[in-house]
Amino acid sequence: MLKITSVDVGTAFTNSLTKVMPMAFATAFEESDKSQKAIQKMMEKKVVKNISSKKADMATRTVTLNLKKNKDGEYKIVADDNLE
Template identity: 40%
Template structure:
């Protein structure tokens, strides 16, 4: 009897491990893991939940992480996790390969932050123009100051926040795992009011 129970226990454990390993993460779980990585400022991990095959011209999430060596992009990246919060993750299955997940997100208002930064940068540009220096020295000073202002603005504890409902699209990859589509909605989830920033610079 003891031998039977032992074999039964081993068999049951093996069955449970096999069953668990065959379960794919649900769309809501994928989105939650992605947002938790964003909240922690780990864009590399967040990228593992984003589809590499269904990107669009509207937004390239992987480009954020790859361009982090650029000071201006780094300032933007640092602001993403600034007091990032999310709740009410709701899943809606479209068909066997596609799903949507709606979530309420509160994070940095990038349009407001960029407006504040640009106002300060214009002021610095005027001050530096009054100094006796070469064009090369001026450009270098402007670049350094601009990056400093951007970084400080994006990471400020007093930065303006925005709350919005975002619906993320997910699709299964070749391995049958749900991945988030990198589109305008994902951009809104990561960069609150980023579309307004684009409009801000269209006429410049």
């Protein structure tokens, strides 16, 4: 087992959604792809900004990583449910 500390993605996403939702509601009845793409782009920018902020909330999780030795004798992390 090991502890991993990283940006709290849930908080970053929630903060981003809070900023974008008013615009999304304002353009909800528009059938324009342009406005939907603009909202999507804004959401992406907000998420990246919140994740990369020096003030971003951090979360620590305790996880178990499974390793498997490959044919070259190197250990690799197994992509299993423990990575979720």
